[in-house]
Each structure stands twice: as C-alpha cells, then as structure tokens.
Amino acid sequence: LLGAGTPLFFAGPLSQRYLQLSAEDDYYIWTREIDIDPHAYPLLELTWGIERFPEGAALDVHDRTDRPLVVLVSFGPKVPSPGLIPSVPRGLAFFWGETETVGALYTCITPKNGPADVRMQCRYPHVKYIALRRGEAGRVHTDQVNLLEHFEQQFPEYWQQHQRVPLVVAMSFEVRSDRTHTITSSRLYSISFRAQPTAPAQ
Numbered sequence: 202l203l204g205a206g207t208p209l210f211f212a213g214p215l216s217q218r219y220l221q222l223s224a225e226d227d228y229y230i231w232t233r234e235i236d237i238d239p240h241a242y243p244l245l246e247l248t249w250g251i252e253r254f255p256e257g258a259a260l261d262v263h264d265r266t267d268r269p270l271v272v273l274v275s276f277g278p279k280v281p282s283p284g285l286i287p288s289v290p291r292g293l294a295f296f297w298g299e300t301e302t303v304g305a306l307y308t309c310i311t312p313k314n315g316p317a318d319v320r321m322q323c324r325y326p327h328v329k330y331i332a333l334r335r336g337e338a339g340r341v342h343t344d345q346v347n348l349l350e351h352f353e354q355q356f357p358e359y360w361q362q363h364q365r366v367p368l369v370v371a372m373s374f375e376v377r378s379d380r381t382h383t384i385t386s387s388r389l390y391s392i393s394f395r396a397q398p399t400a401p402a403q
Contacts, residue, residue: 209374212388222270223386224378230273237369239276242394243349247272247295247333250341252386254299255378260307260330263315264380266322270387271296271375273328274348277367280327290370291359292328293351297387301332306355329355341390345398369394 209231212221251269258267272295279288301307307330309323322330331351333344348369353360360366372392378385 217390220374220389221386222374222376222389223384224376225384226379226382228377228379230373230375232371232373234371235369237394239348239352239366239369239394242396243347244395244398245272245274245295245346245348246343246391246393246395246399247346248341248343248390248392249297250388250390251297251338252388253384254338255381255385256383258298258378258381258383258385259300259313260296260298260321260332261301261310261313263312263319266312267377267379267381267383267385268296268298269376269378269385270389271330271373272389272392273371273373273375274369275371275373276352276369282325286324289325289328291352291356291367292325292373293346293348293355294328294330294375295333295346296330296375297334298332299336299338301335303332303335305332306330307332327356331355341388345395 210221213219254269255267258265260266273292275290275292277290279290282288309320309326312321352366
C-alpha cells in the first residue's frame with residue numbers, strides 16, 4: 202500500500218459485499234502480487250461502480266488528474282526507469298472517469314490548460330491509462346476486457362519480438378483526489394480472470 206491511512210474496507214450486505222475505496226484529498230495505490238497466464242485466462246472481468254467523482258477532475262486536464270478508481274494489471278518484468286523513479290512492469294490501467302472518452306488512451310498526451318511541453322502520465326509511459334467507462338455515478342456495471350488484445354495494441358514492439366504476452370504479475374487499485382482537494386468514492390464488487398466470456402450481468 203502506497204499512501205496514508207487505511208482506505209480499504211468491505212461494506213454492504215453479505216449477499217452483495219463490496220470493497221469500498223474512498224479518498225478525501227488523498228492518493229493511494231493498493232497492490233497485490235499474483236501469477237496468472239493471460240493466454241489461459243485472457244479476460245479480465247470487473248463489477249464496479251462510482252459513488253462520487255472528484256470535482257472537476259479529468260485525466261486530460263493539467264494538474265486535475267484525479268481518478269475515482271483505476272484497476273491496473275501489471276505484466277512481466279519491471280522496465281528500467283531513469284533517475285530516482287522506481288522501476289515498474291508494463292501495465293494496462295483501466296479507469297472509470299467522469300468526462301473522458303471511452304476507449305481512449307490517456308498516457309503521454311498534451312493536457313488541456315497546460316504547458317505545451319508537458320505530457321500526462323509520462324513518468325511511466327509503459328503504463329497505459331485507458332478509459333473503460335464514463336459518467337453514471339451511482340450505477341454498477343460488469344465489464345469484460347480482453348487483455349491479450351489490449352496488450353498487443355498498446356505494446357506492439359514487445360508483441361512483435363516475443364509473440365506472447367508476459368505473465369500477469371500484479372493487480373493494483375489506484376484512487377486519487379489530492380489534486381482537486383475533493384472527495385471520491387467507489388465500489389469494487391468483484392474482479393476475476395476468465396478463460397471464456399460470461400453472460401452479461403442483470
């Protein structure tokens with residue numbers, strides 16, 4: 202866990218338990234190491250919901266890049282980073298935003314209302330922030346993501362060299378509200394890796 206306090210706890214009735222992820226002018230990442238072959242289990246399934254978005258936040262606006270919930274899937278060995286920045290693996294960071302375009306990439310883009318020479322999320326250009334959902338606070342959705350397709354699309358050089366996606370080595374939850382100095386709250390009901398698609402949840 203990177204950040205202050207103890208921001209993770211379970212809530213809800215026993216039949217619909219969920220992980221409550223909230224932040225008040227705070228930033229944290231919770232990470233768990235795992236070992237999963239994405240060729241055997243290529244589908245990431247999330248059941249999640251946003252209770253409250255950070256006010257005025259957007260991943261394409263300079264110095265307003267708070268997010269209520271990011272689910273980060275890390276692949277393979279760490280990629281060396283320059284300077285004092287810790288090395289981290291390649292990653293697909295799926296997030297639910299309020300104004301972002303679904304399916305768009307928010308890594309190393311020129312931010313709105315910012316200097317022309319600044320790029321968003323470029324300290325780790327190999328961690329790709331992808332908008333999976335937009336808006337709809339108070340709703341719960343189940344989404345399925347094909348990790349093989351996303352990895353091949355986002356890391357074409359690695360794919361061309363190896364013709365294989367590396368093992369999934371970690372899962373992380375990222376929450377941030379310290380740049381807007383507001384409150385954000387979200388729910389994570391379930392997360393799983395699947396071999397085959399499942400029927401849409403009712």
